[in-house]
Amino acid sequence: GQQLNQSPQSMFIQEGEDVSMNCTSSSIFNTWLWYKQDPGEGPVLLIALYKAGELTSNGRLTAQFGITRKDSFLNISASIPSDVGIYFCAGQKTGTYKYIFGTGTRLKVLA
Amino acid sequence: GAVVSQHPSRVICKSGTSVKIECRSLDFQATTMFWYRQFPKKSLMLMATSNEGSKATYEQGVEKDKFLINHASLTLSTLTVASAHPEDSSFYICSATPSSSGSNPDTQYFGPGTRLTVL
Numbered sequence: 001g002q003q004l005n006q007s008p009q010s011m012f013i014q015e016g017e018d019v020s021m022n023c024t025s026s027s028i029f030n031t032w033l034w035y036k037q038d039p040g041e042g043p044v045l046l047i048a049l050y051k052a053g054e055l056t057s058n059g060r061l062t063a064q065f066g067i068t069r070k071d072s073f074l075n076i077s078a079s080i081p082s083d084v085g086i087y088f089c090a091g092q093k094t095g096t097y098k099y100i101f102g103t104g105t106r107l108k109v110l111a
Numbered sequence: 112g113a114v115v116s117q118h119p120s121r122v123i124c125k126s127g128t129s130v131k132i133e134c135r136s137l138d139f140q141a142t143t144m145f146w147y148r149q150f151p152k153k154s155l156m157l158m159a160t161s162n163e164g165s166k167a168t169y170e171q172g173v174e175k176d177k178f179l180i181n182h183a184s185l186t187l188s189t190l191t192v193a194s195a196h197p198e199d200s201s202f203y204i205c206s207a208t209p210s211s212s213g214s215n216p217d218t219q220y221f222g223p224g225t226r227l228t229v230l
Binding site: 040041098 | 113115117143145152153154156157202204206218219220221
C-alpha cells in the first residue's frame with residue numbers, strides 16, 4: 001500500500017537537544033496526525049492538525065500542517081529519555097476516511 | 112477519553128487454528144473501525160475498514176475469506192484469522208474513529224495491539 005515519506009528514518013540525539021522530523025507526500029492531505037509508538041504497543045496520538053498552516057503544541061511537542069498541504073513537521077524540544085520510540089505521521093486525503101501512514105522515524109535519546 | 116482496548120494482547124496458536132481478536136472502544140461509539148497489520152520495524156499497513164452494520168471494506172491484496180471482520184455494535188469489531196499459518200504471524204492493531212459530533216470524527220485512536228504467533 002501507499003506510504004508517506006518520513007525523514008529522518010532514525011536518529012540518535014543527546015538528552016536536552018531539540019528534534020525535528022518531517023513527512024512529505026506528492027498528494028494533498030486535509031488532515032495530519034502524529035503518533036508515537038513504543039515497542040509492543042499501539043500508536044498513541046500526539047497531535048492532530050486540520051488546517052493548512054496550522055501550528056499546534058502538546059507540551060514539548062509542536063507540529064505544523066504544511067502550507068502546501070503536502071507535508072507536515074514535528075518538533076520535540078529538550079528531549080528526554082522517555083521520548084525514545086517510533087514516531088509516525090498519518091495523512092488523510094480529502095473525500096476519504098482512510099489514513100496513510102509514514103514510514104516512521106525511530107528516535108533514540110542518549111542520556 | 113478515547114480509549115480503545117484489544118483482546119487478547121498476545122496469542123500463540125498451532126497452524127490451522129482460527130484466531131479471533133476483539134477491538135473495543137471503551138468510552139465512545141465508533142461507527143468505523145480499522146484493522147492494521149505491522150511487521151517488525153515497519154509501518155502500519157491498513158488491512159480493512161470495519162463499518163458497523165455492514166460489510167467490511169478490504170484493501171487490495173487482503174483476503175476477505177482469510178481475515179473475517181465483524182462489526183456487530185458501535186463499540187466492538189472482531190477480526191478472525193481463519194486457519195492461521197506461520198506467515199500470518201504479525202502484530203495486529205485496530206483503531207476507532209469516534210462517531211459523535213462532539214469530537215473531530217476523523218481522528219483515529221489505536222488499541223494496544225495483538226501479537227499473533229502461529230507455530
